Amino acid sequence: MYPTITYTMVSGKTVLASLVVEEARKLKPSPTVLFFYFKQEDSNRNNFLSMARTLLSQILKQNPHTLDYFYSKCCSSGGAVLTSRALVEELLRFALGNCESAYIVLDGLDECCTRKERGEIASWFRDLIENGPPDIRDQLHCLFVSQHDSARKDYRDLPSITADADNNEEDIEAFCDVQAGKLVTKLGITEEHAHEIAERVSAAAEGMSALTSRLALLTKMAFKESSFSLISFGLISAARAPYTAWNVRWRLL
Secondary structure, eight states: OOOOEEBOTTSOHHHHHHHHHHHHTTOSSOOEEEEEEOOTTOTTSSSHHHHHHHHHHHHHHHOGGGHHHHHHHHHHHTOSSOOOHHHHHHHHHHHHHTOSSEEEEEEOGGGSSSHHHHHHHHHHHHHHHHSSOTTHHHHEEEEEEOBGGGTTTTTTTSOOEEOSHHHHHHHHHHHHHHHHHHHHHHHOOOHHHHHHHHHHHHHHHTTSHHHHHHHHHHHHHHHHTTOGGGOSEEEEBOOOOSOOHHHHHHHHO
Protein backbone atom coordinates (compact mmCIF):
# COMPACT_ATOMS: atom_id res chain seq x y z
CA MET A 1 0.00 0.00 0.00
CA TYR A 2 1.48 3.34 -1.06
CA PRO A 3 0.08 6.58 0.39
CA THR A 4 1.31 10.09 -0.53
CA ILE A 5 1.56 13.46 1.32
CA THR A 6 2.28 16.95 -0.37
CA TYR A 7 4.28 20.09 0.95
CA THR A 8 4.87 23.84 0.40
CA MET A 9 8.14 25.76 0.53
CA VAL A 10 7.25 27.16 3.98
CA SER A 11 5.26 24.29 5.44
CA GLY A 12 8.08 22.88 7.60
CA LYS A 13 8.39 19.74 5.50
CA THR A 14 11.97 19.04 6.59
CA VAL A 15 10.86 19.21 10.23
CA LEU A 16 8.17 16.66 9.41
CA ALA A 17 10.64 14.43 7.57
CA SER A 18 13.00 14.61 10.55
CA LEU A 19 10.16 13.64 12.86
CA VAL A 20 9.46 10.55 10.75
CA VAL A 21 13.14 9.57 11.09
CA GLU A 22 13.00 10.17 14.84
CA GLU A 23 9.87 8.08 15.30
CA ALA A 24 11.17 5.27 13.09
CA ARG A 25 14.21 4.98 15.35
CA LYS A 26 11.93 4.34 18.32
CA LEU A 27 10.34 1.24 16.77
CA LYS A 28 10.95 -2.16 18.34
CA PRO A 29 12.59 -4.31 17.17
CA SER A 30 14.90 -1.59 15.90
CA PRO A 31 14.78 -1.22 12.10
CA THR A 32 17.45 0.19 9.82
CA VAL A 33 16.59 3.89 9.44
CA LEU A 34 17.95 5.70 6.38
CA PHE A 35 17.50 9.31 5.31
CA PHE A 36 18.77 11.81 2.78
CA TYR A 37 18.02 15.52 2.33
CA PHE A 38 18.41 16.76 -1.24
CA LYS A 39 19.76 20.26 -1.89
CA GLN A 40 19.63 21.58 -5.44
CA GLU A 41 22.67 23.86 -5.36
CA ASP A 42 24.92 21.30 -3.65
CA SER A 43 26.47 18.78 -6.07
CA ASN A 44 27.01 16.42 -3.13
CA ARG A 45 23.31 16.39 -2.29
CA ASN A 46 21.35 16.58 -5.54
CA ASN A 47 21.84 13.29 -7.39
CA PHE A 48 21.45 9.52 -7.20
CA LEU A 49 25.12 8.70 -6.54
CA SER A 50 25.37 11.09 -3.58
CA MET A 51 22.13 9.76 -2.14
CA ALA A 52 23.10 6.12 -2.61
CA ARG A 53 26.58 6.57 -1.08
CA THR A 54 25.03 8.29 1.93
CA LEU A 55 22.48 5.50 2.39
CA LEU A 56 25.21 2.87 2.07
CA SER A 57 27.29 4.55 4.78
CA GLN A 58 24.24 4.63 7.06
CA ILE A 59 23.53 0.96 6.36
CA LEU A 60 27.15 0.06 7.13
CA LYS A 61 27.02 1.91 10.44
CA GLN A 62 23.82 0.15 11.51
CA ASN A 63 24.65 -3.24 9.98
CA PRO A 64 28.43 -3.83 10.30
CA HIS A 65 28.12 -7.33 8.85
CA THR A 66 27.81 -5.76 5.38
CA LEU A 67 31.39 -4.48 5.56
CA ASP A 68 33.04 -7.59 4.06
CA TYR A 69 30.72 -7.59 1.04
CA PHE A 70 31.14 -3.85 0.46
CA TYR A 71 34.91 -4.11 0.79
CA SER A 72 35.28 -7.00 -1.65
CA LYS A 73 33.09 -5.30 -4.23
CA CYS A 74 34.91 -1.98 -3.93
CA CYS A 75 38.33 -3.65 -4.18
CA SER A 76 37.36 -5.46 -7.36
CA SER A 77 36.10 -2.22 -8.90
CA GLY A 78 39.66 -0.88 -9.09
CA GLY A 79 38.79 2.61 -7.88
CA ALA A 80 39.44 4.38 -4.57
CA VAL A 81 36.17 6.32 -4.80
CA LEU A 82 32.77 4.75 -5.38
CA THR A 83 31.76 6.44 -8.65
CA SER A 84 30.27 3.59 -10.70
CA ARG A 85 26.49 3.96 -10.93
CA ALA A 86 26.08 0.26 -11.68
CA LEU A 87 28.18 -0.79 -8.68
CA VAL A 88 26.42 1.63 -6.34
CA GLU A 89 23.04 0.30 -7.45
CA GLU A 90 24.21 -3.28 -6.92
CA LEU A 91 25.50 -2.54 -3.43
CA LEU A 92 22.38 -0.63 -2.41
CA ARG A 93 20.03 -3.26 -3.78
CA PHE A 94 21.96 -6.00 -1.94
CA ALA A 95 22.13 -4.05 1.32
CA LEU A 96 18.42 -3.12 1.35
CA GLY A 97 17.45 -6.65 0.42
CA ASN A 98 19.31 -7.96 3.45
CA CYS A 99 17.74 -5.58 5.95
CA GLU A 100 15.14 -7.30 8.11
CA SER A 101 13.28 -3.98 8.23
CA ALA A 102 14.24 -0.60 6.78
CA TYR A 103 12.61 2.84 6.75
CA ILE A 104 13.86 5.23 4.07
CA VAL A 105 13.06 8.96 4.12
CA LEU A 106 14.04 11.01 1.05
CA ASP A 107 13.35 14.69 1.61
CA GLY A 108 13.21 17.33 -1.14
CA LEU A 109 13.28 15.15 -4.25
CA ASP A 110 12.20 18.23 -6.21
CA GLU A 111 15.69 19.62 -5.51
CA CYS A 112 17.48 16.98 -7.60
CA CYS A 113 19.90 18.36 -10.17
CA THR A 114 17.57 17.53 -13.09
CA ARG A 115 14.03 16.42 -13.72
CA LYS A 116 15.43 13.21 -15.26
CA GLU A 117 17.48 12.43 -12.15
CA ARG A 118 14.42 12.86 -9.94
CA GLY A 119 12.40 10.49 -12.09
CA GLU A 120 15.16 7.88 -12.07
CA ILE A 121 15.42 7.93 -8.27
CA ALA A 122 11.67 7.50 -7.86
CA SER A 123 11.59 4.72 -10.47
CA TRP A 124 14.53 2.91 -8.86
CA PHE A 125 12.85 2.63 -5.47
CA ARG A 126 9.44 1.81 -6.96
CA ASP A 127 10.97 -0.96 -9.04
CA LEU A 128 12.88 -2.31 -6.04
CA ILE A 129 9.72 -2.56 -3.93
CA GLU A 130 7.01 -3.25 -6.50
CA ASN A 131 8.93 -5.72 -8.65
CA GLY A 132 11.19 -7.28 -6.04
CA PRO A 133 10.64 -10.48 -4.02
CA PRO A 134 7.27 -10.62 -2.18
CA ASP A 135 8.92 -10.30 1.25
CA ILE A 136 10.51 -6.98 0.33
CA ARG A 137 7.17 -5.19 0.59
CA ASP A 138 7.11 -5.97 4.29
CA GLN A 139 10.80 -5.18 4.76
CA LEU A 140 11.12 -1.79 3.10
CA HIS A 141 9.13 1.37 3.82
CA CYS A 142 9.97 4.43 1.74
CA LEU A 143 8.72 8.00 2.19
CA PHE A 144 9.23 10.57 -0.58
CA VAL A 145 9.05 14.28 0.22
CA SER A 146 8.57 16.51 -2.81
CA GLN A 147 6.61 19.50 -4.03
CA HIS A 148 3.29 18.74 -5.64
CA ASP A 149 4.01 20.38 -8.99
CA SER A 150 7.13 18.27 -9.52
CA ALA A 151 5.66 14.98 -8.40
CA ARG A 152 2.73 14.27 -10.67
CA LYS A 153 4.51 12.05 -13.19
CA ASP A 154 7.11 10.46 -10.94
CA TYR A 155 4.55 9.27 -8.39
CA ARG A 156 1.60 8.54 -10.62
CA ASP A 157 -0.86 5.97 -9.24
CA LEU A 158 0.37 6.42 -5.66
CA PRO A 159 -2.35 7.37 -3.13
CA SER A 160 -1.75 10.93 -1.96
CA ILE A 161 -2.44 13.22 0.99
CA THR A 162 -2.28 16.92 0.11
CA ALA A 163 -1.02 19.09 2.96
CA ASP A 164 -2.30 22.63 2.50
CA ALA A 165 -4.68 25.01 4.22
CA ASP A 166 -7.62 24.20 1.96
CA ASN A 167 -7.47 20.47 2.66
CA ASN A 168 -6.47 20.60 6.32
CA GLU A 169 -8.25 23.60 7.81
CA GLU A 170 -10.46 21.47 10.06
CA ASP A 171 -7.46 19.39 11.16
CA ILE A 172 -5.57 22.55 12.09
CA GLU A 173 -8.52 23.87 14.10
CA ALA A 174 -8.96 20.56 15.93
CA PHE A 175 -5.23 20.37 16.70
CA CYS A 176 -5.21 23.92 18.06
CA ASP A 177 -8.25 23.15 20.24
CA VAL A 178 -6.51 20.14 21.78
CA GLN A 179 -3.25 21.99 22.41
CA ALA A 180 -4.99 25.07 23.80
CA GLY A 181 -7.04 22.82 26.08
CA LYS A 182 -3.82 21.73 27.78
CA LEU A 183 -3.24 25.34 28.84
CA VAL A 184 -6.32 25.20 31.07
CA THR A 185 -4.51 22.80 33.40
CA LYS A 186 -0.98 24.11 32.94
CA LEU A 187 -1.70 27.84 33.23
CA GLY A 188 -5.01 27.86 35.03
CA ILE A 189 -6.80 29.85 32.34
CA THR A 190 -10.49 29.51 31.54
CA GLU A 191 -11.78 27.24 28.79
CA GLU A 192 -13.17 30.31 27.02
CA HIS A 193 -9.71 31.88 26.99
CA ALA A 194 -8.17 28.64 25.73
CA HIS A 195 -10.74 28.46 22.91
CA GLU A 196 -9.97 32.05 21.95
CA ILE A 197 -6.26 31.22 21.77
CA ALA A 198 -7.00 28.20 19.56
CA GLU A 199 -9.08 30.33 17.18
CA ARG A 200 -6.37 32.99 16.86
CA VAL A 201 -3.57 30.49 16.25
CA SER A 202 -5.50 28.46 13.66
CA ALA A 203 -6.57 31.65 11.87
CA ALA A 204 -2.97 32.90 11.68
CA ALA A 205 -1.41 29.57 10.71
CA GLU A 206 -2.54 29.62 7.07
CA GLY A 207 -1.72 25.93 6.93
CA MET A 208 1.95 26.43 7.73
CA SER A 209 3.48 25.69 11.14
CA ALA A 210 0.21 24.51 12.69
CA LEU A 211 -0.26 22.16 9.77
CA THR A 212 3.22 20.75 10.28
CA SER A 213 2.45 20.21 13.95
CA ARG A 214 -0.79 18.45 13.05
CA LEU A 215 0.99 16.13 10.63
CA ALA A 216 3.66 15.52 13.25
CA LEU A 217 0.98 14.48 15.72
CA LEU A 218 -0.62 12.16 13.17
CA THR A 219 2.77 10.59 12.48
CA LYS A 220 3.36 9.95 16.19
CA MET A 221 -0.08 8.40 16.51
CA ALA A 222 0.60 6.15 13.53
CA PHE A 223 3.80 4.85 15.13
CA LYS A 224 2.11 4.28 18.48
CA GLU A 225 -0.52 2.16 16.77
CA SER A 226 2.20 0.28 14.84
CA SER A 227 0.48 1.29 11.63
CA PHE A 228 3.35 3.13 9.99
CA SER A 229 3.89 0.07 7.82
CA LEU A 230 0.85 1.32 5.89
CA ILE A 231 3.01 4.23 4.78
CA SER A 232 5.33 1.89 2.93
CA PHE A 233 5.79 4.26 0.02
CA GLY A 234 4.91 7.90 0.29
CA LEU A 235 5.27 11.33 -1.14
CA ILE A 236 4.95 14.54 0.81
CA SER A 237 4.13 17.46 -1.47
CA ALA A 238 1.81 20.43 -1.48
CA ALA A 239 0.49 23.26 -3.58
CA ARG A 240 2.64 26.37 -3.28
CA ALA A 241 1.17 28.75 -0.72
CA PRO A 242 0.96 32.50 -1.47
CA TYR A 243 2.65 33.34 1.85
CA THR A 244 6.33 33.63 2.61
CA ALA A 245 7.88 32.70 5.94
CA TRP A 246 8.05 36.41 6.81
CA ASN A 247 4.32 36.84 6.07
CA VAL A 248 3.53 33.98 8.42
CA ARG A 249 5.79 35.34 11.15
CA TRP A 250 4.27 38.79 10.87
CA ARG A 251 0.72 37.45 11.04
CA LEU A 252 1.55 35.39 14.13
CA LEU A 253 3.11 38.41 15.83
